[in-house]
Amino acid sequence: MSKRDYYEALGVSRDASERDIKKAYKRLAMKYHPDRNQGDKALEEKFKEAQEAYEVLTDPQKRAAYDQYGHAGVDPNRGGGHGAGHADFGDIFGDVFGDIFGGGRRQQSRARQGADLRYNLELSLEEAVRGKNVEIRIPTLVGCDECDGSGAKKGSSPTTCPTCHGQGQVQMRQGFFAVQQTCPTCSGRGKIISDPCRKCHGQGRVEKSKTLSVKVPAGVDTGDRIRLSGEGEAGELGGPAGDLYVQVHIKEHPIFVRDGNNLYCEVPISFTRAALGGEVHVPTLEGKVKLKISPETQTGRMFRLRGKGVKSVRNGAVGDLMCKVVVETPVNLNSKQKELLEELDKSMGTGDEAAKYRPKEKGFFDGVKKFFDDLTG
Known part of the structure; x- marks a missing residue:
């Protein structure tokens, strides 16, 4: 052919x-x-x-x-x-695919870095806003103190792998081309431990729980990560340790909802306060402050208290507190109170006369009437 x-x-x-x-x-x-x-x-x-x-x-x-x-x-x-x-197709393979399949024949065995770890830290809103030092306890792999992380029994040391001669890889030829593979004898380590450490069984690492102090900066939010360099798992063959990432999650607050650097809360007021205006006390993270309610305030109106939000952990900018007013309808009225309300309602009149007191109500029903007129017209 x-x-x-x-x-x-x-x-x-x-x-x-x-x-x-x-x-x-x-x-x-x-x-x-x-x-x-x-x-x-x-x-x-x-x-x-x-x-x-x-x-x-x-x-x-x-x-x-x-x-x-x-x-x-x-x-x-x-x-x-x-x-x-x-x-020599082995050379070609190594030149072109060295960076894809692990470096070809030129790759030398090296100590392996330990795995990164993650710890989920739950904080209250107050703790996140003010910052704090917390102690956490994590299970991890640490370097064996018996063999200093070598995996070999004290007084002995690992020897060079006779199969790959310390390279960690072997070249398998199939006809006129070659393929690089991890050495089956040493599993890519390049060394053999003939007399393993009794404490770590030749792994160079042992399981251990450790307690760490974590400084949580003021202003962190859900999704933020705090990196503790070198506090992850110990590396293999004396390699560097991985990192520990503390993942922050803020617990739900009974009053405030956080959105970035701003805080939101609902403030219930009486319908008389909404109609006549006045002052109400609202909570902030630093304590109570007075909020001035304008006359004829409608439910759902948003009032902004500048600088009463959260200070950004990144740029120091301070957010605002957004107070949403909710007009509360009175309940459990006695007969005298009901009579007073009925008198108030009568005093406002009906029809166009009442419209100046309740413009939204009139606008709504005028819209409803037009809707049905259009349907039947």
């Missing part, structure tokens, strides 16, 4: 640059690599074809020979002198 044209195999033009060839090969190899398509022989052949084309077209001498003589110019089994010799 004749071979496909190398340029066609990579999907590039005959005047493609070396950079374009490498990009095309990288894309195809990612798609057809055997590790991603195990057992699919057809895709494996496509990978081999792309790899062979790449090896030829990225070598200036081989590419020149191929452009002049075709496949015969780069066939090492032909005696015409145009062949470019045997290719």
Whole structure:
């Protein structure tokens, strides 16, 4: 079976640059690599074809020979002198895929950083606004003090893995191409512990709960995170520890609702206070303050108390307290009170006369009348 044209195999033009060839090969190899398509022989052949084309077209001498003589110019089994010799496809694999599959043969074994941890911290609104120091207790993995994190019994030390020679990876050849894999002997560590520590059983880490003091800055809100560097899990083989992220959650407050730096609350007032105006006391995080109610205030009106909100943890800006007035209808009236209300209602008259006292009511019913007139008209 004749071979496909190398340029066609990579999907590039005959005047493609070396950079374009490498990009095309990288894309195809990612798609057809055997590790991603195990057992699919057809895709494996496509990978081999792309790899062979790449090896030829990225070598200036081989590419020149191929452009002049075709496949015969780069066939090492032909005696015409145009062949470019045997290719080490392991080197090609390492060069192109080193950053994708772990660094190829050049990757050295290294200590592994420990995992990051998360702790959910629940605070009251007052605690979040003012800030505080809290102590938390977390279960984690810490470096073994018996072996100083090496995993080897005291007095001994890990030895270099004889399979990968400390590289942490081995190269598996299949025909004329090679694949980098994690060393099965040392699991990628590059070292072997023949005499493990009794306390940590060769892991270099042990489970332990530790108590930490966390400084919560004033103004934090739900969703904010406090990072404690190096307080996560201890690393493997003496590697650096991960970080601890304290996730803040603010508990629901019985009076205030927080939105960014602003606070919101509802203030119930009597209908007489709403009609005549006056002053009411409203709560803030610093204590009670007086709020002046304008005459003829309607329910739902919002009053702003500037600077009575939350101070931002980021830029120091202070929010406002937004007070929503809710007019409360009186209940449990006695007969005398009911008579007074009936007298008040009669004094306002009916029809157009009453409209000046209750303009919203008149506007609503006028709208209802027009709606039904339009339906029947």
